[in-house]
Amino acid sequence: MANAMLSNEVAALRRDIFGKGAVTPEDFLRALTLHGAGPEYADLLADIAIELIVEQVEPARYVSAKDAAWLIGAIHSHPLPYDVEIRLLTRTIARALSLPDSLPRFLLAEIEEAIVLGRRDHPAGNIDARDVEALRCAVYAPDEDAALHVTRTEAEALFRIAHAGAPGSVDPAFDRLFAQAVGNHLMGVAHKIFSREERQQLDDFENSPPPSMGQFLTGMFSGVSLPTRDDLKDVGERADERLRARNIAVSVERAAAERVDAEETRWLLALLSPELTSAERALLAFLKQEMAGAPPPSLKTLFALAGV
Numbered sequence: 001m002a003n004a005m006l007s008n009e010v011a012a013l014r015r016d017i018f019g020k021g022a023v024t025p026e027d028f029l030r031a032l033t034l035h036g037a038g039p040e041y042a043d044l045l046a047d048i049a050i051e052l053i054v055e056q057v058e059p060a061r062y063v064s065a066k067d068a069a070w071l072i073g074a075i076h077s078h079p080l081p082y083d084v085e086i087r088l089l090t091r092t093i094a095r096a097l098s099l100p101d102s103l104p105r106f107l108l109a110e111i112e113e114a115i116v117l118g119r120r121d122h123p124a125g126n127i128d129a130r131d132v133e134a135l136r137c138a139v140y141a142p143d144e145d146a147a148l149h150v151t152r153t154e155a156e157a158l159f160r161i162a163h164a165g166a167p168g169s170v171d172p173a174f175d176r177l178f179a180q181a182v183g184n185h186l187m188g189v190a191h192k193i194f195s196r197e198e199r200q201q202l203d204d205f206e207n208s209p210p211p212s213m214g215q216f217l218t219g220m221f222s223g224v225s226l227p228t229r230d231d232l233k234d235v236g237e238r239a240d241e242r243l244r245a246r247n248i249a250v251s252v253e254r255a256a257a258e259r260v261d262a263e264e265t266r267w268l269l270a271l272l273s274p275e276l277t278s279a280e281r282a283l284l285a286f287l288k289q290e291m292a293g294a295p296p297p298s299l300k301t302l303f304a305l306a307g308v
Contacts, residue, residue, distance in 0.1 A: 014044050042091075053067035053070070083121065086110070090107070150188065165277065178280075179286040187290060
């Protein structure tokens with residue numbers, strides 16, 4: 001009966017909040033004070049947060065550092081059940097096109113704390129399917145400076161989590177996530193995505209009216225220099241040249257990144273546990289298969305010791 005009452009309360013609050021138009025920060029704080037539990041309550045919080053910091057902003061789906069800090073502060077002030085908090089954060093992050101790194105970093109820290117130290121509603125050493133998907137969301141979040149690239153800080157957190165996993169309490173999907181994510185850090189390339197300001201400038205340009213013929217001619221002849229050879233090229237031809245140059249640069253950068261160098265190998269050796277976990281064995285197998293070039297001697301020895 002209590003669960004039915006809570007479900008009814010959540011449904012009534014949802015109708016009240018979303019039935020009046022735009023949601024407000026006060027709506028989110030009001031929902032937090034309900035101290036609910038379960039997926040319906042988590043989805044209500046997530047839907048409010050998404051409206052506030054992802055959808056009702058300009059440009060849409062670009063989360064600002066200020067809004068991320070507000071959400072983190074609200075969660076700190078109103079502690080939530082683990083399931084509710086993780087569902088709220090992962091759904092909010094998944095909806096965004098660009099985020100400050102503070103939000104996925106906060107999510108990763110909350111997952112790590114639950115796995116390493118334990119929480120009232122999450123036993124230490126347990127890594128279940130929910131944790132694996134939340135970790136995937138955190139490490140591959142669309143960070144402005146490292147879109148789909150796993151940073152060293154994130155990779156080191158994954159090692160601590162792998163070492164904390166208790167035998168028999170780790171979802172099999174974790175090994176694959178760990179191997180691919182740490183492999184991404186070692187062999188991937190970070191690419192910036194549009195910042196909020198750049199996205200807003202592009203939107204403003206796309207939404208601005210085209211210039212009149214008079215404006216076009218004025219702009220065309222306002223300078224004193226004559227058109228260059230590049231100026232006379234077809235627009236499509238110039239675009240193709242830029243695309244070819246970019247593809248060459250990306251290929252060169254990717255080829256360099258796919259080699260695991262001596263410094264990266266030293267970092268890896270310092271983090272691997274003396275008795276390799278199954279996740280670490282999966283990582284070494286992944287590196288042996290995917291890395292370019294000959295591995296440093298110490299890494300080659302590791303491959304042999306791990307039997308990969």
